[in-house]
Amino acid sequence: MAIELETKPDVKAAETGKKTPGFSTLCIHAGNAPEPATGSVTFPIYQTSTYVQEGLGKHKGFEYARTQNPTRMRLEENMTVLERGAGARAFASGMAAITAISTFLKQGDHVVCSNMTYGGTYRYFTKILAKFGVTFDFVDTADVDAVRRAIRPETRMLHLESPTNPTMRLADIAVLSELGHRVGAIVVVDNTFASPYLQTPLELGADIVMHSTTKFLGGHSDTVGGMAIAKSQEHVDWLGFVQNSSGAILSPMDSWLVLRGIKTLVVRMERHEQNGRAVAEHLARHPKVRIVHYPGLPSHPQHALAKKQMRGFGAMMSFELGSFENAGRFLERLKVCSLGESLGGVETLISHPASMTHGSIPEEERNRLGVTPGLVRISVGIEDVDDLIADLDQALEAI
Numbered sequence: 001m002a003i004e005l006e007t008k009p010d011v012k013a014a015e016t017g018k019k020t021p022g023f024s025t026l027c028i029h030a031g032n033a034p035e036p037a038t039g040s041v042t043f044p045i046y047q048t049s050t051y052v053q054e055g056l057g058k059h060k061g062f063e064y065a066r067t068q069n070p071t072r073m074r075l076e077e078n079m080t081v082l083e084r085g086a087g088a089r090a091f092a093s094g095m096a097a098i099t100a101i102s103t104f105l106k107q108g109d110h111v112v113c114s115n116m117t118y119g120g121t122y123r124y125f126t127k128i129l130a131k132f133g134v135t136f137d138f139v140d141t142a143d144v145d146a147v148r149r150a151i152r153p154e155t156r157m158l159h160l161e162s163p164t165n166p167t168m169r170l171a172d173i174a175v176l177s178e179l180g181h182r183v184g185a186i187v188v189v190d191n192t193f194a195s196p197y198l199q200t201p202l203e204l205g206a207d208i209v210m211h212s213t214t215k216f217l218g219g220h221s222d223t224v225g226g227m228a229i230a231k232s233q234e235h236v237d238w239l240g241f242v243q244n245s246s247g248a249i250l251s252p253m254d255s256w257l258v259l260r261g262i263k264t265l266v267v268r269m270e271r272h273e274q275n276g277r278a279v280a281e282h283l284a285r286h287p288k289v290r291i292v293h294y295p296g297l298p299s300h301p302q303h304a305l306a307k308k309q310m311r312g313f314g315a316m317m318s319f320e321l322g323s324f325e326n327a328g329r330f331l332e333r334l335k336v337c338s339l340g341e342s343l344g345g346v347e348t349l350i351s352h353p354a355s356m357t358h359g360s361i362p363e364e365e366r367n368r369l370g371v372t373p374g375l376v377r378i379s380v381g382i383e384d385v386d387d388l389i390a391d392l393d394q395a396l397e398a399i
């Protein structure tokens with residue numbers, strides 16, 4: 001039986017004038033119609049490399065699994081709806097998604113990128129893409145004038161992260177998209193920290209949104225993957241061509257894990273948000289914490305923009321403990337929270353950006369950007385918040 005890959009009709013309700021389904025409904029049902037052969041409510045993992053063909057040129061639309069995999073296509077359909085795009089393509093990691101997006105560039109093109117971009121993105125841009133004649137300006141994308149000054153006639157891409165990792169600076173996506181479009185640049189937003197629950201950049205004016213699905217979308221620290229969603233069909237087609245040609249596809253198992261993770265995105269994000277706010281407020285009052293970077297705090301310099309552009313403030317934050325030694329003592333004493341790279345899982349993860357995620361950025365540059373030796377980043381999980389706060393408090397006593 002042919003495999004039905006149509007979005008459930010009610011998901012297209014907006015086009016037919018019916019009431020648009022809510023975000024929770026879309027998370028669970030978009031791309032998730034039961035598998036037609038058996039009625040399986042959970043769409044299967046199609047663990048196959050190829051498909052039998054009835055005759056020459058006669059097949060069911062599936063020829064080879066790098067090109068088409070039903071499980072991956074279901075996830076792509078789901079993410080298209082959640083991010084309000086024309087289409088989505090899933091990749092083997094967030095970095096593979098960024099690599100695919102970078103193929104919109106060619107020799108001589110110029111990119112304006114957030115100076116607080118994820119360390120791996122910075123490394124890929126400066127150590128690999130730069131070899132192919134693409135030039136970069138890394139600027140504070142929280143400063144609209146700095147972006148305006150950096151844009152040149154040959155600027156072909158704005159690569160934004162909002163909020164940024166780890167200092168939680170925001171980029172005004174609507175304003176910067178307009179600036180980028182004036183010179184014909186593609187505006188890309190890494191939406192990993194926010195997830196489509198908190199922010200939908202395509203609706204704000206961006207052209208392409210990407211995710212490390214490893215984080216909030218997967219949600220359980222058990223998969224690595226990436227996603228690129230584009231607003232125009234032309235961009236989707238190119239991303240699909242690159243996905244097939246360069247081959248960094250998301251595996252069926254990982255596609256299934258992310259599709260499953262997204263079904264609980266809303267309930268997880270609600271709890272992440274609730275815990276995130278409580279932890280940020282607690283840390284902001286703590287005498288041993290010097291500064292807390294969290295867009296939900298009124299003290300955050302872009303709190304007003306966060307309220308305008310996001311539907312909540314999330315669970316990511318960083319705070320300053322004054323020195324490498326203080327950070328080390330604090331991190332070694334944690335019991336409920338775990339020291340580790342990554343973020344967005346149900347468990348609280350704490351990291352030390354200067355020595356972990358941002359280790360590839362030169363030290364002088366790191367310090368200038370506020371990624372100091374005493375800075376600690378938390379991805380607040382969905383445990384009981386009292387346990388988290390008690391754990392942070394007992395660890396802070398070590399300082």
Ligand SMILES: Cc1ncc(COP(=O)(O)O)c(C=O)c1O
Nearest residue numbers: 093094095118190192212214225
């Ligand atoms: C904001 C952001 N973008 C991209 C990536 C890269 O994603 P991946 O590790 O899935 O390749 C990460 C990874 O931590 C990230 O935090």
